Amino acid sequence: MPGGSIYVQQDEKFTGSSPQWWYEKFWREDAQNRRRSRALKAAVGFVAGFVLALRFGLPYAALYGLLAAGLVAAVDWFIDWRAFWATAVWRGRRRGEVITGRLLRRSLGKHGYQVLDGRAIRDQASIDHLVIGPGGVWVVDNESWSPDTEIATYGGRLFFGEKYGTKVAKPLVGAAEAFAELLTRETGVKVTIAPLLAVHCGMLPRGGSLTVEGITLLKPRLVARRIRQTATPQFDDAQIELLARTAARELQRV
Template identity: 70%
Template sequence: MPGGSIYVQPNEKYTGSSPQWWYEKFWREDAPNRRKYRYAKAAVGFVIGIALGIRFGLAGGSAITGLLLGALTFGGDWLLDWYSFHKTAVWRGAKRGELITGRLLRRSLSRQSYHVLDGRAIRGQASIDHLVIGPGGVWIIDNESWSPDTEIACYAGRLFFGEKYGSKTAKPLVEQAEAFAELLTRETGVQVRITPMLAVHCGLLPKSGVVVAEGLTLAKPRAMAKLIKAADRDVLSPSQIELLSRTAARELQRV
C-alpha cells in the first residue's frame, strides 16, 4: 500500500490491485497536477483581489488585498483536496470506522442519559459495532464504507449501492436487531424494539444525508447521534435504561 497507518493491521482487501490501492496510487501520482492548478487558482485570486482593491479605492492596499485573496484561494483549494482524500480513510483501510463512530456517539450522547456499548454479540451469532440505549429507545449501529463514487439510494423501497441491490447488507442487520431485541426483552421483561442503523464512512448519500430502506437507516457517522436524539424521548424510563444497559453488559459477549 502506498500509504497507510502503522496502527491498522494490513488487509489483503487493501493491497495488490484492489480499488483502494489504485485510488491511493493515482491520487499521489496526480499531486503535481493538482499543485499546478492550485497555483493557477491562487494567481486568479491575486488578480481579482487587486481589482477589488482598486474598485473600492484601496489604491495603496490593492496589492495586500490581492495577496490575501490569493492566499485564501490557495489554502481553500488545499483544504478541499486534503478533505477529499481524508474522507476515504476508512475505505482505504487507514482508519477503523467503529473507533470513529464510537467516539462520536459517546461525545454526543453520554451526557444525555444514553449508554453506548461497543463491540457486542449474542454468543454464537454475528456481532454489531455499537449498541445504544437511551430515553428514545435502543439502536444497533454497524460501520461500512464504499468507494467514493458509489451512490447510496432508495428506489421503490429497495436499497441500492450503485447498481447493486443492498438487501445482503440490510437483511442481516435487521435480523440482528430482532435477535438483540428478543434477548433483552426475555432477560429484562421490558418490551424492546431495536432500530438498526449503518454508519456510512465513504460513499455518496443523497442531499438529505439519510437513506431509509428495507428496515435500515443509513447516514454519515456524525449524523448518528443527531438521529438518535431526534427520536421520542419518552420510550424508556431511567430505571428501564439502567436495567437494559446492565443486562446487555452481562448477557452480550464483548468482541
C-alpha cells in the same frame, strides 16, 4: 482481468492490486496537477483581490491581492485534503467503529444514553455499537464503500451502485431483532431496536441519510442526531440502567 482475451495484453492497472491501493497511487501521481490547478486559482484570486482593492480605493492593493490568493489556495487545499481524508476508512487507514463510537459518546453521553461497543450473541449476530437511552435502543454498524459508489433506493430496494443491498440490510435487521428479543426476555422490558448503518465512504442522497429495507443509512456525524430526534421518552433511568447492565452481562464482547 476475468474473461479477458489471451491475445490481448492486460492493463496492469486492473490486475494484482486492490482498488484502495490504486486510489492512493493515482492520488499521489495527480499531486502535480492539483498544484497547477491551485496556482491558477490563486492567480485568479490575486487579480480579484487586487482589482477590488483598487475599486474601493484601498492602499497597498497588491497586498490585498496576495491575501486573496493565499485564501483561495488554502481553501482549495482544504477541499482536496478533506476529499482524500473522507476515504480513510475505506482505504483501511482509520477504523469506522472508533470514529462512530467517539461521536456517539460525545453527543449522547450527557443526555442519559449509554453506548456499548462490539457486542454479539453467540452464533447469531454481532454489531459495532448498542445505544440505550431515554428514546429507545439502537444498533449501529459501520460500513464503507468506494467514493464513487452511489447509495440509493429504487422500488423500495437498496442499491449500492448497480448491486442489490439486501445482503447488507438483512443481517443488520436480523441482529436488531435478535438483540431486542434477548433484552426483552432477560429484563421483562419490552424492547424494539432500530438498526442504523454509519456510512463512512460512498455517495448518499442529499441530506446524508436514506431509510430502506428496514434500516437507515447515514453519515457518521448524523447518527447521534438521528437518535436524539426521538422525541417521546420510552425508558426511565432505572430501565436504562437495567437494560445496559443486562446487555453488558449477556452479550459477548467482540
